[in-house]
Amino acid sequence: MARPIEFDSALARNQALVLFWRKGYQATSLPDLLAAMDIGRSSFYAAFSDKRSLFLASLDLFAERTLNMLAKSRAHLAPLDALQDFFERNFTGPRVERGKRGCMLVNTVLEMAEVDDELAARARHHLTRIEDRFMQCFMDADFSAEDAREMAVILMVVNEGIRVSSRRDIAPLDQLQMIRATFRLIRKAVQGEGASPQYIRVPAGART
Numbered sequence: 001m002a003r004p005i006e007f008d009s010a011l012a013r014n015q016a017l018v019l020f021w022r023k024g025y026q027a028t029s030l031p032d033l034l035a036a037m038d039i040g041r042s043s044f045y046a047a048f049s050d051k052r053s054l055f056l057a058s059l060d061l062f063a064e065r066t067l068n069m070l071a072k073s074r075a076h077l078a079p080l081d082a083l084q085d086f087f088e089r090n091f092t093g094p095r096v097e098r099g100k101r102g103c104m105l106v107n108t109v110l111e112m113a114e115v116d117d118e119l120a121a122r123a124r125h126h127l128t129r130i131e132d133r134f135m136q137c138f139m140d141a142d143f144s145a146e147d148a149r150e151m152a153v154i155l156m157v158v159n160e161g162i163r164v165s166s167r168r169d170i171a172p173l174d175q176l177q178m179i180r181a182t183f184r185l186i187r188k189a190v191q192g193e194g195a196s197p198q199y200i201r202v203p204a205g206a207r208t
Contacts, residue, residue, distance in 0.1 A: 009047055012037040016048075017058040021104040024111045025055050025119060056122060062104045063126035070133050079141040080190065083134065083155070084183045087162075088176060103163035105130075110164070131156045141190065151186070158182050 019036045020028055030051055034044060048054040069089065073082040101107075108123035134155050138148035162175055 007037075007039050007043060007047075012039055012047070013054075013057065013061065016054055017061055017104075020055055020058050021062070021101050021107070024107060025116075026111065028055075052119075055119065059105065059108060059119075059122050059126060063129065066103075066105075066126075066130060067133060070130070070137075074137065074140075079137040080183065080186065083137050084179070087159070087179045087183075103160070106160050106163045127156065127160075130159075155182075155186075 015036045015038070016033055019032060023032070028051070030041075030044075033051065033054070034041060037044070039047075048057070070082065070086045073085040073089075077085055105123040105126050109120050109127070112120040112123070131152050135148045135152035138151045139145060143151060158178075162178060165175065
């Protein structure tokens with residue numbers, strides 16, 4: 001009878017995600033993972049099969065957490081406010097240090113393009129899911145489907161650019177100003193189309 005796996009698998013998986021996020025797939029060795037996860041080799045293979053499977057699972061987990069962040073913002077904020085809040089929360093408070101790692105999905109596309117099609121495709125798939133959520137927020141703000149898709153594509157380009165620039169150690173405040181400038185332009189575009197005030201209002205005290 002196989003011995004039970006005696007460790008916190010959720011904690012170990014999170015430690016692996018952080019390591020992959022920080023170092024990337026190729027630079028993360030099995031000994032690195034075992035040390036970060038604080039488990040033995042046999043337990044690792046029994047619980048996670050191999051490094052590749054664990055990395056794919058980490059990409060999936062990272063994507064779900066990202067989507068959940070946006071969903072939480074959308075649950076209590078108007079559509080455009082929710083999008084801005086989603087971006088800003090990555091560059092203020094306790095998330096600042098995480099923001100310096102960039103986005104694990106974007107990092108993976110850049111690292112694995114023309115190196116490993118499956119890993120790059122998995123990351124691109126999740127980025128498309130996030131872009132679709134952006135589009136839904138714009139549609140909730142009364143954009144047409146065509147305009148919502150166009151704005152979502154633009155916002156994803158901004159998202160990817162900010163994530164990459166964060167790896168260059170640009171000051172969080174400077175990145176925050178980029179985000180706020182982007183949303184000022186979006187709100188001006190909405191106002192120019194005569195959108196309902198409920199979609200362009202920023203709650204008092206929520207922005208500076």
